[in-house]
Amino acid sequence: MSTTYDELNQHFNQSWILYSGQLVRIRPNCFEQTGSTGIIIECVYPDFGTGADKWLVLNEGKLIMFESFKLWPIEEIK
Numbered sequence: 371m372s373t374t375y376d377e378l379n380q381h382f383n384q385s386w387i388l389y390s391g392q393l394v395r396i397r398p399n400c401f402e403q404t405g406s407t408g409i410i411i412e413c414v415y416p417d418f419g420t421g422a423d424k425w426l427v428l429n430e431g432k433l434i435m436f437e438s439f440k441l442w443p444i445e446e447i448k
Contacts, residue, residue: 388413388425388441395442396429406430407444 388394390412397405408429417423423438 386443388438388443393444394427395444396427396436396440397442398440405442408434408436408441410441 388410390410392410394408394410395405396408406429408427411426411428411433413423414426414435415422415424417438424435425438425441426433427436427441
């Protein structure tokens with residue numbers, strides 16, 4: 371990922387594999403840098419390679435269903 375000044379701005383090596391129990395940042399679209407935090411409970415609709423999977427996420431005390439493109443894994447900073 372680069373900034374508007376064409377500087378490399380990639381600080382972390384992140385995986386994009388989603389799984390139950392994972393801590394994730396929920397973003398309504400890919401342009402927002404902030405978002406709420408949630409814990410994945412389970413995969414409700416597996417995509418089987420079509421890119422349309424949906425996940426049940428515990429967010430602010432509620433179980434909400436999100437598409438996978440709205441979930442960004444939060445990983446340990448080393």
